[in-house]
Amino acid sequence: MPNLIENRFYYLDNFQLVLNWVDQRYSDLLIDEEQAFIRDFSSLPQVSQALLVRMVMRKGKLFRSSKLVYDEIGSLGAAVAPLVALGWVDNNPFLSVDDLFVLLKKTEIPHIFGRTLPKKSAKKSSQLEALRKEMREISEDGDISDIHPFSVWWPNATECVYQVKVCTICDHLRLLFFGNLRQSWTEFVLADLGIFQYEKVAFSSTSRGFQKRQEIEDYCHLFQCRERFQQGESADAVINDIPAQAYDSLLLEERRTRLLFQIAQHYEKSEDLVNALTVYALSNYQGARIRTIRIMERRGQLEAAFKLAKIAEYAPENEEEKQRLLRVIPRLMRQLGHPKEAVASRVLLNKMTLTLQKPSQQESVEELAREYLQLANAPQNAQVHYVENGLINSLFGLLCWDVIFTPIPNAFFHPFHTGPADLYSADFYRRREPQFKASLQQLDSDQYAETIRQRFHEKKGIQSPFVFWDVLTAELLELALLCVPAHHLKCWFERILLDIKANRAGIPDLIQFWPERKQYRLIEVKGPGDRLQDNQLRWFDYFSKHNMPAAVCYVEWTKELECKVG
Secondary structure (H helix, E strand, O other): OHHHHHOOOHHHHHHHHHHHHHHHHHHHHOOHHHHHHHHHHHHOOHHHHHHHHHHHHOOOOEEEHHHOOOOOOOOHHHHHHHHHHHOOEEOOOEEOHHHHHHHOOHHHHHHHHHHHOOOOOOOHHHHHHHHHHHHHHHHHOOOOOOOEEHHHHOOOOOOOEEEEOOHHHHHHHHHHHHOOOOOOOHHHHHHHOOOOEOOOOOOOOOOOOOOOHHHHHHHHHHHHHHHHHHOOOOHHHHHOOOOOOOOOOHHHHHHHHHHHHHHHHHHHHOOOHHHHHHHHHHOOOOOHHHHHHHHHHHOOOHHHHHHHHHHHHHOOOOHHHHHHHHHHHHHHHHHHOOOOOOOOOOOOOOEEEEEEEOOOOOOOHHHHHHHHHHHHOHHHOOEEEEOOOHHHHHHHHHHOHHHHOOOOOOOOOOOOOOOOOOOOOOOOOHHHHHHHHHHHHHHHOOHHHHHHHHHHHHOOOEOOOOOOOOOOOHHHHHHHHHHOOHHHHHHHHHHHHHOHHHHOOOOOOEEEEEOOOOEEEEEEEEOOOOOOOHHHHHHHHHHHHOOOOEEEEEEEEEOOOEEEOO
């Protein structure tokens, strides 16, 4: 933190970087109000700039003056005056009872409400609910409003309240910089402190997250719809505000269909199957079709469900849908009285059972299994590591590092990308196909090992959507390169590229190495009552088809230690 301490206005420098960045790259998309903000901000005194940035970067829009004390800013009155003059900050905002309860301590509430305060000993939340009820009753009589300036609520207060009025503008600027509203101003601080390190991508100044002003407005509209839904507003109200027509932007369309899918899931869980069917039909999001088939089956629409299932069987959208159809179609055929068809064989699993003493402490079943297997195989110099999804993804991420961070247009457009913006898009692989093929071709020679080692040392600690730096040690890396055949690595990596979002997960918990024999085995650990999930079954099916060593280890509890393998 020394560099941040030396530069007391580090946060202001970061904010100014965003303004300059947005002005240079998005000036054609900015509305007059946003352009004026960028222009006027630069003419403010430094302490006024700093105060506004401090407020914008904090949670909420309302601040007590006692909470705005910063050594580098000095006099609050002098710093805030230019902001009030511009209308960017209100120094006497109208506040509701809810606003007051956020700002005030419990001991301060009686100073405002005095004898009208119900149940002074009650919790703050209970007091608020009682006052809401009282204010509603008074308001219905037409005697009083429940919204007043802070100075009216508490005339004798020794401080005042300020409200930031430019939060929407600043959110738009943040959106333009990051391309999303998920990332916040703290990204700068985390990078400055070295907590997060980001790959330096030489992308073009014309590479942008948004190409039209309407895309910005549409993004914000969808974001607000999602916020309303997540905060408990009725699905009926929210869905009426979601556009029925598809967006031209792939980013926006993915967000629209995902939100529709989530609302349909809500209806389904609430047993409102009619609305669930309607909304699933509006969404082309992956998984909507199989959920539609399932609801049709539940509602007795067997012919319609079977017809849609056969269409899906002809061209499944992904491995997950194909897997679920293998269960649904035979069931529908049986219910419809159709002749049985040949059923695909189930995944053949190599199984082992460990009967272990149940731990007294909170030790995971995976770690218990790892420890036992490590001891049991010690004479063979075997090593067992807990890796789950970390190892295979990391090896892929290191070998294909340069491809993943290739500055393809609109894949990178700010310095804080952990990966390309189009990572989960349908055409992610297609846009980089020649580069990926060249990277994977290294697995046909010994070059791949040198590339992986080199990237491991060069990129250590840099954020990546694939590399698990907390899992991948130098020892684990060398064991993997020694014991895992290159053609197995190639198969794994090709499967990840088929469906990155789905296939990055579901990989077995443990990997066992026999360095002297240059062999390995993947092991998924399941505790009592636990079973393989669908994505894990798909991985085991893949292992079986490619003759890869993998097993499921079922753990049972007993008072004595013993191992049974079957």
